[in-house]
Amino acid sequence: MxxxxxxxxxxxxxxxxxxxxxxxxxxxxxxxxxxxxxxxxxxxxxxxxxxxxxxxxxxxxxxxxxxxxxxxxxxxxxxxxxxxxxxxxxxxxxxxxxxxxxxxxxxxxxxxxxxxxxxxxxxxxxxxxxxxxxxxxxxxxxxxxxxxxxxxxxxxxxxxxxxxxxxxxxxxxxxxxxxxxxxPADRVYRATFRRVAARNAEYFAKYPQDRTITTRIARHLESVPEFLPSGERLSVQRFQMAGSYLGGNTRMDGLHHLLEEAFVSTPDGDRLSDTFLETVHGLVSRAANPLYALLHESIYGQGKATDWAAERVLEEFPEFRPDAEEPLYTGEMVYPWYFDEDPALVPLKDTAELLAARKDWPAxxxxxxxxxxxxxxxxxxxxxxxxxxxxxxxxxxxxxxxxxxxxxxxxxxxxxxxxxxxxxxxxxxxxxxxxxxxxxxxxxxxxxx
Structure with missing residues (x-):
């Protein structure tokens, strides 16, 4: 056939x-x-x-x-x-x-x-x-x-x-x-969280000034509403997704260039620049590729539910929490809150929950x-x-x-x-x-x- x-x-x-x-x-x-x-x-x-x-x-x-x-x-x-x-x-x-x-x-x-x-x-x-x-x-x-x-x-x-x-x-x-x-998927995320932590350390050793600016952005987002071009408020955990830059050789330097243009002075005090927010939006939106968020954990699913494995394993790595004293950038993990914060994914939240709970994935x-x-x-x-x-x-x-x-x-x-x-x-x-x-x-x- x-x-x-x-x-x-x-x-x-x-x-x-x-x-x-x-x-x-x-x-x-x-x-x-x-x-x-x-x-x-x-x-x-x-x-x-x-x-x-x-x-x-x-x-x-x-x-x-x-x-x-x-x-x-x-x-x-x-x-x-x-x-x-x-x-x-x-x-x-x-x-x-x-x-x-x-x-x-x-x-x-x-x-x-x-x-x-x-x-x-x-x-x-x-x-x-x-x-x-x-x-x-x-x-x-x-x-x-x-x-x-x-x-x-x-x-x-x-x-x-x-x-x-x-x-x-x-x-x-x-x-x-x-x-x-x-x-289980857990062993994948346990290994990759360690790799991402090491890559953060490598990045901040190369650009030590970016440790301060990263923490400043995180604390700023906790107290000052900043909105992405698509209209939703930018959260700390979503900003941490800029760690996607760390997955490449030359792309890592792109994170530094992003942070260089983070803040501008306005009549209301320092705010995140439109340039920064536009770039971050392109990094964190799944509008063009919802399949990634919906099926990412399922690529490790065989015969049992993945049950939001990355979210569970994250508890073992508190340095990645958005409220950590100096939060780290995250990798390609997918979390249930994606379906609360990304407008392209919000309508798919119940679907994502069913996929995470699915037990009968074939080999x-x-x-x-x-x-x-x-x-x-x-x-x-x-x-x-x-x-x-x-x-x-x-x-x-x-x-x-x-x-x-x-x-x-x-x-x-x-x-x-x-x-x-x-x-x-x-x-x-x-x-x-x-x-x-x-x-x-x-x-x-x-x-x-």
């Missing part, structure tokens, strides 16, 4: 040949004759290649981070896409519910009915469904087993792919995305299949990643037969934004044993993978 499929005529964008693909897939893959949704993907090939030659290249499916992230919109080849475009037809997938796929927002979810109906609908938007979509798409495109490149949550999806549809894979590359195969991985894996896999693990813990990643790597690890202290979670070409070439060389990169392959083997 393959998905009914339409494709646009190819069009040119700055040295790229671009084709838009739309596929019709079952909402519930266990009920192939039931309700359907649309999944969108965009193909990119090198326009300098004759079209017939480009169409003979093997496919590479890019699995984006998330949950709820749409495929990248390329303006030109660069970084890893530049490296890959000479060897592959690139397919950027809008995972179900994102981008130009059948959308999933507070507006469209209202059509589903009450909170229970919405939660049941959302249960079909995890990695298992994404992988089943990918297999139907591969067959519709007439592709042989293809190469996948998974960043962050895309790596989680890759592990699901290796578990349940390894026949569809030629080889898989993973960056910052080796999920724990077992155990996302098959440890037995992974233990006998035969698909070549290489993974970049970043030593100080605050989102996907290094120790848990190496635990997973050891459980996947043949998976080779390249561990690096030089990058954070968004490593492919800093040296995408180098990372892609290294991982591809590792899965293929290419002699010109044998040193990288040997270093990966020496790491214990």
């Amino acid at each position: 393959s998905a009914p499929h339409t494709a646009s005529a190819p069009y040119a964008v700055r040295g790229m040949r671009v084709t838009d693909h739309r596929f019709t897939v079952p909402l519930d893959h266990a009920d192939p004759d039931g309700e359907t949704i649309t999944v969108f993907a965009r193909e990119y090939t090198d326009a300098e290649l004759p079209q017939a030659e480009a169409e003979r290249l093997p496919w590479l499916l890019y699995l984006q981070g998330g949950p709820g992230g749409k495929g990248p919109r390329l303006l030109q080849f660069g970084g890893w896409t530049k490296a890959a475009s000479s060897r592959f037809r690139l397919l950027m997938l809008d995972q179900r519910g994102t981008g130009l796929s059948t959308p999933l927002t507070r507006q469209t979810l209202a059509v589903r009915g009450n909170a229970a109906a919405q939660a049941e609908f959302l249960a079909h938007f995890r990695a298992d469904s994404i992988v089943a979509d990918a297999e139907l798409i591969r067959e519709a495109l007439g592709s042989a087993p293809w190469t996948t490149y998974g960043q962050s949550y895309g790596g989680f999806c890759t592990l699901t792919y290796l578990s349940f549809a390894p026949h569809g894979l030629r080889e898989s590359l993973i960056t910052g995305g080796l999920a724990p195969l077992t155990g 996302l991985y098959d440890p037995a299949q992974l233990a006998r894996n035969t698909v070549p896999v290489a993974a970049a693990v970043y030593s100080d990643d605050i989102y996907v813990d290094r120790d848990l990643s190496l635990e997973t790597a050891a459980a996947v037969r043949g998976l080779r690890v390249w561990e690096s202290p030089d990058f954070h979670h968004d490593g492919i934004a800093d040296d995408g070409e180098g990372i892609f070439n290294r991982l591809l060389a590792m899965v293929r044993g290419e002699p010109e990169h044998q040193e990288a392959a040997e270093a990966a083997a020496a790491s214990g993978a």
Whole structure:
């Protein structure tokens, strides 16, 4: 079976040949004759290649981070896409519910009915469904087993792919995305809270003046109403979400630039600047990506409720509390108060509560299949990643037969934004044993993978 499929005529964008693909897939893959949704993907090939030659290249499916992230919109080849475009037809997938796929927002979810109906609908938007979509798409495109490149949550999806549809894979590359195969979500947040605390310490050591300004902003927000452009009052805990900057190498410095413009003098005294509030709004609003907040904890849910794991584990780390003497910035954790404070999420509060309480999440991985894996896999693990813990990643790597690890202290979670070409070439060389990169392959083997 393959998905009914339409494709646009190819069009040119700055040295790229671009084709838009739309596929019709079952909402519930266990009920192939039931309700359907649309999944969108965009193909990119090198326009300098004759079209017939480009169409003979093997496919590479890019699995984006998330949950709820749409495929990248390329303006030109660069970084890893530049490296890959000479060897592959690139397919950027809008995972179900994102981008130009059948959308999933507070507006469209209202059509589903009450909170229970919405939660049941959302249960079909995890990695298992994404992988089943990918297999139907591969067959519709007439592709042989293809190469996948998974960043962050895309790596989680890759592990699901290796578990349940390894026949569809030629080889898989993973960056910052080796999920724990077992155990409750609590262990993930316990590990990542420690990583985020260490990253805060690193940041404040680099910019010691920002320790004072961060605390000043927190105390100011407790006593002086400040409002985001969308109209709601900015809370301390929501301001702490600016810690998303800490997940990257160069992005960390963006937090410093934000704080530099925090306060302005007004007739009413010092207030937070419009520039600051506008930027913070872009960091904390989930209007463009509600799936992230709704399904984030569920990506760790297998057979039991996640029950707001990050909120519970937070009690073990009082330094992250908004009323701490010197509060720290938080990471990518999701908390129930998101659905009280973000206007885009408020209508989904009851739905989120039902998802947090759901006990019957199916397995996302098959440890037995992974233990006998035969698909070549290489993974970049970043030593100080605050989102996907290094120790848990190496635990997973050891459980996947043949998976080779390249561990690096030089990058954070968004490593492919800093040296995408180098990372892609290294991982591809590792899965293929290419002699010109044998040193990288040997270093990966020496790491214990």
